[in-house]
Amino acid sequence: MSAYKDEDPRIHGIRTKIRVVPNFPQPGIMFQDITTLLLDPKAFKDTIDLFVERFKGKNISVVAGIEARGFIFGPPIALAIGAKFVPLRKPRKLPGEVISEKYTLEYGSDCLEMHVGAVKPHERALVVDDLIATGGTLCAAMNLLGSGAVEREAIVRANRVPLTRANVTKTNHHPFQPLPHTKKERKRQENLLKCHFH
Numbered sequence: 001m002s003a004y005k006d007e008d009p010r011i012h013g014i015r016t017k018i019r020v021v022p023n024f025p026q027p028g029i030m031f032q033d034i035t036t037l038l039l040d041p042k043a044f045k046d047t048i049d050l051f052v053e054r055f056k057g058k059n060i061s062v063v064a065g066i067e068a069r070g071f072i073f074g075p076p077i078a079l080a081i082g083a084k085f086v087p088l089r090k091p092r093k094l095p096g097e098v099i100s101e102k103y104t105l106e107y108g109s110d111c112l113e114m115h116v117g118a119v120k121p122h123e124r125a126l127v128v129d130d131l132i133a134t135g136g137t138l139c140a141a142m143n144l145l146g147s148g149a150v151e152r153e154a155i156v157r158a159n160r161v162p163l164t165r166a167n168v169t170k171t172n173h174h175p176f177q178p179l180p181h182t183k184k185e186r187k188r189q190e191n192l193l194k195c196h197f198h
């Protein structure tokens with residue numbers, strides 16, 4: 001049963017397939033494991049379909065996937081909305097000229113890189129990853145796309161970590177469109193965005 005009466009029924013199915021592993025990879029972390037979602041073809045397809053329905057026809061020409069789990073959800077969304085796929089990779093994986101962005105994580109720090117020229121000025125990009133925890137990775141992705149002088153468009157999320165004022169603030173003036181969403185969550189998010197942007 002869906003927790004919200006206005007919620008798309010597919011969202012409940014998706015939620016139940018994400019395994020939560022307490023204290024992994026270290027004490028205090030509630031790890032949201034999407035590998036269990038991938039084992040269920042219907043839930044996996046529903047996840048992709050929800051994102052495609054939301055972003056198709058929105059003039060998005062780039063889907064940027066964040067390594068590693070954005071590489072699972074990003075390509076099927078890109079193909080379905082008719083956009084190119086641009087991998088945002090961990091350091092020293094891309095062979096061409098790159099731009100880099102360092103960031104901090106819930107556990108540790110890391111860096112993302114993108115090939116110079118993969119995204120052209122004025123393209124609209126959708127950033128895809130499996131979840132937002134602190135928002136640090138998303139922020140780095142937005143900065144990479146921004147430094148390529150593209151419009152910053154959106155983020156999707158496929159987990160149940162709540163959107164908090166802290167991670168909205170951390171994403172610093174970037175429009176923020178997570179999924180799954182309900183009317184209640186959308187309202188809360190709009191209010192957070194109003195607080196932050198106006």
Ligand SMILES: O=P(O)(O)OC[C@H]1O[C@H](OP(=O)(O)OP(=O)(O)O)[C@H](O)[C@@H]1O
Binds near residue numbers: 069105129131136138
């Ligand atoms: O909001 P944040 O605090 O930045 O955390 C979210 C990021 O953390 C996870 O990736 P991780 O860095 O663990 O890499 P992996 O996908 O390669 O395991 C997740 O897939 C997001 O990319």
Ligand SMILES: Nc1ncnc2[nH]cnc12
Binds near residue numbers: 032
């Ligand atoms: N709580 C979490 N679950 C899964 N991956 C993560 N990456 C950072 N925080 C995470």
